[in-house]
Amino acid sequence: MMAEDNLINGIGRLSRRINAVVEQSLFGLGALMIAIVAAQVFFRYVLNHSLFWSEELARYILVWLTFLGATVAYRRGVHPRIDLFVHRLGPRGARAMRIGAHLVAMAFLGMLVIYGAQFAYFVRLQISPALQIPKWTVMLVLPISGMIILLHALAAVVSELRERTS
């Protein structure tokens, strides 16, 4: 039981630590996004000299913010759902429902990890038009975020199951 407990605590701790890092990166991405779009407006309207790279970079930051933010939202449990009859179930039924929803999510995110990685490999030779960076570096956020959500879901399922046994 000791080894098992250590593993379970380890998953929970890893989920917490990775989430803290991702939250900090959201702050960085958000601040960067504001700065870039504001700079684009300043250059275009004030200096009359449009930046050629700002739009593409801002879009890529949006993609990163979307998928990394979705991992934090998953951990916080704020992705909207349709609660048609969860509240009519008893505590055991509701827990089974929650675990089931995590398993559905894990199946989908598992596919995102596999096919996101495959897609990043598929575009490995493509270079972005304005910034001239390899496109796979942008695509990589899909499998990375998929793995992080898988971890959060696993931690949530494990803690639900442990509550049942204790």
Added chain:
Amino acid sequence: MTAEALIITLLVLFALNAPIAIAIGGASVVGILVQGDFQMMVMAQRMFGGTDSFHLLAVPLFMFAGALMEAGGISRRIIDLANALVGWLPGGLAAVTIVSAMFFAGISGSAAADAAAVGAILIPAMKKSAYDSDFSAAVLASGGSIGVIIPPSIPMIIFGFLTGASIGQLFAGGILPGLLVGISLIVVATVISRRRGYGATVPFSVRHVGRTFRQALLALGAPLIILGGILLGIFTATESAAIAVVYALVVSMAVYREIQWRALPKILIDASVTASVVMFIIAAASIFSWIAAIEELPARLAGALLALTTDRVFLLLLINLILLIAGTFVETTAALILLVPMIVAMLPALGVDLVQLGVIVVTNLAIGMLTPPMGICLIVAGTISGDRLGAIAWRIGPFLLVLLIDLMIVTFYAPLTMWLARMVAH
């Protein structure tokens, strides 16, 4: 076969209480499997393509602006001004709540979050002034849900992104319907308040208006930049959102000094998470709308509806009904992405402009957020006021009724939307 698989999987995953984004993504994956012509890698390509958009940058940027305005005292000063302007009416606080909730509803992009922010200030104030708490909650819910037709509006940005309609024209088109809705809600609240004897908060005084106006002067700059820039055709929605963020940062950190440097990360992180909830639904729904389009699902559904009737009035009423029901159960972004392709396929038979259709669609989904048993704004308002859903659902009746009348006006009187929309450069 693929269409059936898509719809059935979607409903099953919704019923299993999976997050909406994951239910939509999961159904799409099953659809791709059943269809069989494509490599599964296309799911990742679509999710990336769905979020890689300069227009959609406006979503997180408006949310940053809204969060900063709220934390930095800009929102509070605007509420004070609203109180000076309409607080002298019978049930003045109810009118203030409607004005404030509508004003802020579009800004952060999450009607529920905005209703919560305004409600946290005004519901306790109404309770202190001896308003019934279920009435207070009904007022908050109705103002907070319908506010998304007033620009800036995240659902309108998404409608523009989906259909290619000009976001600036959509914003302009929402202004007069928004005023109509605001005034009619205030009339309902005032009539009810007078009957129940709720008093005014403050007597009307020009000096009070003048003082709160001076205090709110800088605060009003943020909405002015957003609206002016877009309506005059100077900035795109995304650009004006970025300027609004910078403006809100400067005013709340350097002038009002209500946000400390160390509070900034949490504000930006929380707003990023709210934005990515919307964006993640868009990402997943991008797979869905792609496979649905390949199977010509929107056109087939539109054809089925057109087979029922080709009368434009009946069709418009039918669409309104479908949207109202969808808006009650499904989150706004998801409802937009799932239904708009089908509705746009009927555009020639409807005889309305794409911009007016956008305002009709958004108005419907907004009313859906208020409709029992599932309306999200109703649930949020009840949570803040501490009332059972059943009690508020009863109080919401008169507000809902007047909103439905407004909806019919928006649907069948085109100039209300199009008069201002046509003034904006495409």
